Amino acid sequence: MTHPLPSSLWRTLLGSGLMAFALSGPAAAQSLPGKGIKVQPLQSSIAEETFQTLLVSRALTKLGYDVQGIKEVEYPTAHIALANGDATFMADHWDPLHADFYKNAGGDAKLYRQGAYSPGAAQGYLIDKKTADAHKITHVSQLSDPAIAKLFDHNGDGKADLAGCTPGWGCEAVIEHHLNAYKLRDTVTHVQGSYAALMADTITRQKAGKPILYYTWTPYWVSGVLRPGQEVVWLQVPFSSLPGEQAKLDTKLPNGQNYGFVLNTQRIVANKQFAQTNPAAAKLFEIMALPVGDINAQNLRMRDGENKPQDIERHTDAWIKAHQKTFDGWIAQALAAAKK
Numbered sequence: 001m002t003h004p005l006p007s008s009l010w011r012t013l014l015g016s017g018l019m020a021f022a023l024s025g026p027a028a029a030q031s032l033p034g035k036g037i038k039v040q041p042l043q044s045s046i047a048e049e050t051f052q053t054l055l056v057s058r059a060l061t062k063l064g065y066d067v068q069g070i071k072e073v074e075y076p077t078a079h080i081a082l083a084n085g086d087a088t089f090m091a092d093h094w095d096p097l098h099a100d101f102y103k104n105a106g107g108d109a110k111l112y113r114q115g116a117y118s119p120g121a122a123q124g125y126l127i128d129k130k131t132a133d134a135h136k137i138t139h140v141s142q143l144s145d146p147a148i149a150k151l152f153d154h155n156g157d158g159k160a161d162l163a164g165c166t167p168g169w170g171c172e173a174v175i176e177h178h179l180n181a182y183k184l185r186d187t188v189t190h191v192q193g194s195y196a197a198l199m200a201d202t203i204t205r206q207k208a209g210k211p212i213l214y215y216t217w218t219p220y221w222v223s224g225v226l227r228p229g230q231e232v233v234w235l236q237v238p239f240s241s242l243p244g245e246q247a248k249l250d251t252k253l254p255n256g257q258n259y260g261f262v263l264n265t266q267r268i269v270a271n272k273q274f275a276q277t278n279p280a281a282a283k284l285f286e287i288m289a290l291p292v293g294d295i296n297a298q299n300l301r302m303r304d305g306e307n308k309p310q311d312i313e314r315h316t317d318a319w320i321k322a323h324q325k326t327f328d329g330w331i332a333q334a335l336a337a338a339k340k
Contacts, residue, residue, distance in 0.1 A: 032064025033280040033338035039065045040087040042078045044169070046195075047307065048220060048299040052118065052290055053091045054316040056268060059288065062331050063280050063338075074168040076101050082271050083110035089285065091117060093269035096262055097170045099245035102269070112275035115286035118266040118295060123171060123217040124259030125162070126232040127152070131211040140260070141182050141238045143213075149187035152213040154205075157189070163198040163214035164190045171261075173243050175215060178260055181241035206231060217264075219295035221303035234259055283337035287330055294319065 039060050043049045050070065057067045073081060075098055081087045083105040093102070093113065105111060125140055131151055132138070143149050143160050152160035165171035172192060179185050191198065199214070199222055206212045206226060216222045226232045237260035240251040252258045268285040275282040298315050306315070320327045 033278065033335065034060060034063040034065030037065050037278065039067045039089070039281070041067065041070045042073050042081060042087045042090040043070055043092055044074050044078065045072055045166075046092075046169075048295075048302060049092045050309075050312045051298045051315055051319075052266070052295060054312060055290065055319065056089065056091045056284070056288060058316060058320060059284055059327065059330055059334070060281060063284065063334055065281065075170060076104070076168060079105035079111070079269070082269060085271050085273060087271070088274055089268055089270040089281075091266070091268050093267045094121065094170065094264045095267050096246050096249060097123075097174070097264050100173075100243075101170065103245055108272075110272055112270045112272045112282060112285065113267055114282070115267065115288070116265045117268050117288055118219070118290045118292055119263075120292050121218055121264040121266055122259065123174075123215070123261035123264065125213065125215055125235045126226070126228065127214075127235060128206050128212045129229075129231060129233050130209070132233045138233075138236060139238060140178070140184065140235045143188050144183055144186075146187055151211045159186075160188045160213055161191050162188055163202050163212070164192050165215055166195045167192060171215065171217070174246075174261060177241065177243040178237070182238060202226075219292045219299060221296070221299040224296060224300040225303070236260075279340065280334040280338035284330060284334040287333055 039057075041053050041057055043053045053070055057070070061067050071087065073087075075093075078087070078090050079093075079098070079101040082090060095102075095113070102111060102113070127137060135148060135151065137148060143152075146158065149160040150158055152162075154161040162175070164175050172190075175190055179188060179190060199216075202212050202214050203222075203225060212226075212232070216226075228234055234257070236258050237251070240249065240258065241260075242249055242251065242262070246262065249262050251260055251262050253263065268288065270281070270285055275285065298312075298319070301315060302312070306312075
């Protein structure tokens, strides 16, 4: 298995390579709304977010902005950096998962958040289908039974080991809340650490025919390897229960299933002052849209070995070429917004 990129290899993607997409000629350059204005993108340590971040950077460069290399900052700090003007945008704000991060950074008073970059992101708990079928396990509440929990015990303490969420991502707060809400504290251990390492171990265990219990989300490559309905199945929760700003939300899906998490929309969040003084960029942030399926496909290519910075840049360029009319439409709308 290929792990996501080490942060040292891709923390800074050179902005200079993006300039190939700028309009040519001095007359064109003078008319571009972003001329002379620096833009600082942020993303978390999840390497699979680079693709959608680079796509926004490509579009901003086309508008003339001087886009810097991506800086890696975890979500809580990233929201504060954007609010303070220490950075410009982040393409992977999860709404509503990051609602508390957004509010704590100043909310709408400090941040700009319009449009839906990539809707329909699911999250939840899964187990291997073999164990689910053999023991008729369909709900997380069944893990409160010590006999069921013991099936997923890796270290001999009798408790189920749940491969969970890296601290600081937001999902860890929901998982911790669920352990209390569904009375699972005595029978389930939330295993945290490097998510990539946890998933490598989970996949190895599944291939060896051992029971697995884990948290994941889409879009992400894991569900391309451990496929829901084939190798694994989603577990439902007995009722909706979320912490903080999400407390009043219903997690039941339109099909009646309830996986314990609201379907999230990945949104572009930016410094509000920048958005107000740069209507072209603000319009771009609002109208860009990237299907979950396209992110999944690119992420799986990274998992299969195409995970170097130049690979991800090539994936981004290929997406633009395949969707040139859409991309050009974004630029046209952004340029029009600058002239109003």
